[in-house]
Amino acid sequence: MATSTTPLVGLVKPFDKPLREVGSFFALSLDTFIQAARAPFFWRECLEQCWFICRVSTLPAVAQSIAFNGMVVFLFGVAAVSFGAGDTIGASSGLGTVSQIGPITTVFVLSGAAATAMCADLGARTIREEIDAMKVLGIDPVHRLVVPRVVALLITANLINGVVILAGLAADYMFAVYALNANPGAFASNLTLLTNFASVVVSFVKASLFGMLAGLIACYKGLTAGGGPQGVGNAVNETVVYTFMALLIANIIVSILTATTTLAT
Amino acid sequence: MSSNTRTVVNTRFPRLTRSGRAWAGEWNRLGEQAAFYVKTLVSIREAVTRYFGETLRVLAEMGLGVGALALIGGEVVILAVLTGSAAAVVGIFGYVQASSLGVGAIAGFFSAYANVRLQLPLIIANGLAATIGAGATAQIGAMRISEEIDALEVIGIRSIPYLASTRVLGGLLVVPPLYCATFVGSVLTTRSVVILAYHQGAGGFDHYFNTFLLPRDVIVSGLECTVQAVIVMLIHTYYGYTASGGPAGVGEAVGRAVRASIVVSITITFVLSLVLYGKSGDFHLSS
Numbered sequence A: 001m002a003t004s005t006t007p008l009v010g011l012v013k014p015f016d017k018p019l020r021e022v023g024s025f026f027a028l029s030l031d032t033f034i035q036a037a038r039a040p041f042f043w044r045e046c047l048e049q050c051w052f053i054c055r056v057s058t059l060p061a062v063a064q065s066i067a068f069n070g071m072v073v074f075l076f077g078v079a080a081v082s083f084g085a086g087d088t089i090g091a092s093s094g095l096g097t098v099s100q101i102g103p104i105t106t107v108f109v110l111s112g113a114a115a116t117a118m119c120a121d122l123g124a125r126t127i128r129e130e131i132d133a134m135k136v137l138g139i140d141p142v143h144r145l146v147v148p149r150v151v152a153l154l155i156t157a158n159l160i161n162g163v164v165i166l167a168g169l170a171a172d173y174m175f176a177v178y179a180l181n182a183n184p185g186a187f188a189s190n191l192t193l194l195t196n197f198a199s200v201v202v203s204f205v206k207a208s209l210f211g212m213l214a215g216l217i218a219c220y221k222g223l224t225a226g227g228g229p230q231g232v233g234n235a236v237n238e239t240v241v242y243t244f245m246a247l248l249i250a251n252i253i254v255s256i257l258t259a260t261t262t263l264a265t
Numbered sequence B: 001m002s003s004n005t006r007t008v009v010n011t012r013f014p015r016l017t018r019s020g021r022a023w024a025g026e027w028n029r030l031g032e033q034a035a036f037y038v039k040t041l042v043s044i045r046e047a048v049t050r051y052f053g054e055t056l057r058v059l060a061e062m063g064l065g066v067g068a069l070a071l072i073g074g075e076v077v078i079l080a081v082l083t084g085s086a087a088a089v090v091g092i093f094g095y096v097q098a099s100s101l102g103v104g105a106i107a108g109f110f111s112a113y114a115n116v117r118l119q120l121p122l123i124i125a126n127g128l129a130a131t132i133g134a135g136a137t138a139q140i141g142a143m144r145i146s147e148e149i150d151a152l153e154v155i156g157i158r159s160i161p162y163l164a165s166t167r168v169l170g171g172l173l174v175v176p177p178l179y180c181a182t183f184v185g186s187v188l189t190t191r192s193v194v195i196l197a198y199h200q201g202a203g204g205f206d207h208y209f210n211t212f213l214l215p216r217d218v219i220v221s222g223l224e225c226t227v228q229a230v231i232v233m234l235i236h237t238y239y240g241y242t243a244s245g246g247p248a249g250v251g252e253a254v255g256r257a258v259r260a261s262i263v264v265s266i267t268i269t270f271v272l273s274l275v276l277y278g279k280s281g282d283f284h285l286s287s
Helices: A002-036 A043-082 A086-127 A130-136 A141-179 A184-190 A197-223 A228-257 B002-012 B014-042 B044-050 B052-064 B074-100 B104-145 B148-154 B159-197 B202-212 B215-241 B246-277
Strands: none
Touching (some): A043 A086, A086 A228, A130 A141, A141 A184, A228 B074, A228 B104, A228 B246, B014 B159, B044 B052, B104 B159, B159 B202
C-alpha cells in the first residue's frame, strides 16, 4: 500500500505548499466576510486605519497621477494635433484617466504604499505573539483587526481613485491647453464624449475591488508572518508582489467584462 | 549668557523653536542622506574587490529571487507581468484613441512611442522599488534593529560597502538583461492585443511600429531605467540602514522608502522626458 502511493505523493509534493497557501487565504477571506456581518463594528480602528492609509498614499497618488496622465495625454495629444484633431484631446484624456490610468495608479499606490505598511504592522504583531495573546483573551483577531482594515482600504481606495482622477484631469488640462495649445472649451466639452456614467461607475467598482483584495492579501500575509524580523521583511515583499499581480489581473478581467458598456464609441 | 538667551527664547516662543528644530532635523536628514549616497557610490569599488562573493550572491538574489518569489520565477517574471499588463493598456487605449480618429492602423505608432518612452521606465522603476527595493529595506532594517550591523562593524566588515554598495551594484547589473526581456515582452503584448483583440492587419501595425521606433529612444530609455534602478536602490538601502523602533519601525521604513522612491522615480521620468524629447515631443509624424 505504502509503496504504491509513494510516487503519487512525490508528484503532489511541489504543489502542496502553494495549494495550502491559496486555501488558507480563501479561508481567511471567508472568515472576514462572515465576521464583517457580525454586530460590533470597530469604527475607531477603521477610522484610524483610514487616516493612516491617506497619510501614506495621498502624495504618491497625486504625483504618479500627474506624471502618468500628463505624459500619456501629451503623447496621444501630439498625435491627435498632427492629424488636425487637437479638439479630441479632452475625449481621450477623459476616457484614459477614468477607465485605465486612474485604476492602475490606484493599484500602484495601494499595493506599494498602503498594503506594505499594513502588512508590516500586522506582521510585527504576529511575530511578537500579540495576535496569539488576543486569541487567548478570547478576542477574534479577524473581527477586531482584519475587518476594520479591509473596510478602511475599501473606503480609502475609492477616495484615492477620486483624487487620482481629479489630479489626472487637471494635469491633462494643463498639458493640453498650455503645452499643446488646445482649445480649453473644446477640451471641457469633449471630456464626456467617450466617457459615460457607466465608465465612472466601473472605475469606482474597480477601486473597491482593488481595496478589498489588497486589504485581504496584506492581512493574510501579515497574520501568517513567521521567523522573526526577517520573516516580516519577506512577508512585506511577498505582499507587494501578490497584490500587484492580483490587482493587475483583476483590472484586466473587469476591463474585459465591462468593455461593451464602457468602450462603446 | 548665550544659553540663558536660548532658554528665554525657548520658553517665550515654544512653538517657534519646535518648528525650527523640526526644520533643522529635516535639513540634517537631507545632508545625512546625501553623505550616505556618496559613501555608497564611492565604495562600490571596494565592494567588488573585497566582497566579490557577497556581490554575486546579492545579484543572484535580485535576478532570480528567494523563497516564495523564486517559485514564480523571480524578479524578471514579475516585471514582465507588470510591464506586459501596462503594455496591454497601451494597446487598448492606443487603438481606441486612434480608431476614434479613423486611423486604427496607426496603433503601431503608439506602441513604439508609449511603450519605449513612458511605460517601461515608469513601470520598471515602480516594480523595482516595490519588489527588490522593499525587500532590501526590510532585510537591512531587520539587521539594523537586531544589531547585526553593529556586529558586522565589530568583526571588521565595513557595513556600507558590504550591505549597501553590493545592492546598488546589483541593481545596476540586473537592469540591462531585465530591460531587454521586458522590452520584448511589452512590445509583443501590445502587438497581440491590437492584432488579436481588435483584428488589425499585422503588416500595417509592423510598418508603423518599425517606422516610429527610433534606436536612440530605446537606448535612452534603457539608460533611464538603469539610472533609476541605482537611485531606487540607494533610497531603499538608506531607509533600511537608518531604520529604528523595532519591527513596526521596519514596516514604517519600508512604507516611507517605497513612497520616496516612487515620487523620485516619477519626477525623474517626467523631467527626463521633457528634457530629452522637448515640449514638442520630437515626433516625426508629419513634416
